Amino acid sequence: MRETTGGTRQRIQAVALELFTEHGYEKTSLREIAERLGVTKAALYYHFKSKDEIVTSLVDDRLRRMDELIAWAADQPPTLATRRALISRYADSMFAGDLPQVMRFFEQNQTVLKSLVAGQQMRNRMMRLAHELCRGDESPAAQLRAALTLFAVHSSWFAVRAPGITDDERKRIALQVADELLAKIGENGQG
Amino acid sequence: MRETTGGTRQRIQAVALELFTEHGYEKTSLREIAERLGVTKAALYYHFKSKDEIVTSLVDDRLRRMDELIAWAADQPPTLATRRALISRYADSMFAGDLPQVMRFFEQNQTVLKSLVAGQQMRNRMMRLAHELCRGDESPAAQLRAALTLFAVHSSWFAVRAPGITDDERKRIALQVADELLAKIGENGQG
DNA sequence: GTCTATAATGTGATAGAC
DNA sequence: GTCTATCACATTATAGAC
Structure with missing residues (x-):
């Protein structure tokens, strides 16, 4: 409805939540999240304007x-x-x-x-x-x-x-x- | 008994514990600990061989x-x-x-x-x-x-x-x- | 026992092409 | 919507003078 994305935003949220929970917020880097999703850090910044905005969305x-x-x-x-x-x-x-x-x-x-x-x-x-x-x-x-x-x-x-x-x-x-x-x-x- | 230090080791432990508790382990840097004590990072490394060894000692x-x-x-x-x-x-x-x-x-x-x-x-x-x-x-x-x-x-x-x-x-x-x-x-x- | 200086690496974030 | 390339900076840690 509000995004034309094929659920990329949701996939980022899911992976981020998993890594944040497993290793902690500070210890989880955006590079790590991007790698696990098979995208680049820049792609993350399209969907969320900062790291803590991912937490906010969660x-x-x-x-x-x-x-x-x-x-x-x-x-x-x-x-x-x-x-x-x-x-x-x-x-x-x-x-x-x-x-x-x-x-x-x-x-x-x-x-x-x-x-x-x-x-x-x-x-x-x-x-x-x-x-x-x-x-x-x-x-x-x-x-x-x-x-x-x-x-x-x-x-x-x-x-x-x-x-x-x-x-x-x-x-x-x-x-x-x-x-x-x-x-x-x-x-x-x-x- | 085991240290000739005037309690520097203990002071590091006290300040580290305070900052770790207040801001979190990952978010607290050795620079921050050293600054609050009025010493340099290198001084910390004389007493503890790594950041996590401070936690261990605690x-x-x-x-x-x-x-x-x-x-x-x-x-x-x-x-x-x-x-x-x-x-x-x-x-x-x-x-x-x-x-x-x-x-x-x-x-x-x-x-x-x-x-x-x-x-x-x-x-x-x-x-x-x-x-x-x-x-x-x-x-x-x-x-x-x-x-x-x-x-x-x-x-x-x-x-x-x-x-x-x-x-x-x-x-x-x-x-x-x-x-x-x-x-x-x-x-x-x-x- | 504490310093200066610096190495080596990783970080969050941005610009701009496609 | 995703990419490459890069910036500016902070981080842990080490080498060596004093």
């Missing part, structure tokens, strides 16, 4: 979804049911398409991504999401539990080593553990 | 402590009491000296550190530690809970935003949440 769609999610949550009452629905929706969007890999890339390159606008935006959205997850209980323990809930969804991809496990099972387990953590938010007594 | 002491911890755990019975003692000891060593910063550096630069021996070793120790934390219950949920337990200790440093909170309080909260997660390991019925 993250943009994810950012939109997170914004929708945060806006939705802000409109709900701060109850356990809302928190559970929020993490469930988040998991749904995490386990779709290549977004898990985008999140893995983001999580394992946080320091470097601090200097990129796209990285700062992702960071900001994660913090706001965590904030929504413990709305009504700003105690330190609640904040920690909220953060762990998000991490549970992310890490179910690599922390769980089981032969033949399906994506749906990973998601189910992540949500099970997340629900237990969320249930403790709002119980203001500690200990 | 991680070595941490690796030793983790090895001790893993060996200790392997000698204990696989009970809840052992798991709790293990995470408590881990937290103690985490909250001492500049080790928290080393762990933060490690966690936020994982992808890049994969290509460094020191990084692979740290990764290996973390996995073994997680394994010890769920020994006797290798179910996916248990694996996830064990990983989250470690992350609870690490993330209590940045996930909890509270004015004037002390290190001891952070540790206490991390262990409280960790204990709850560990208590669910070994209950083989899954809700």
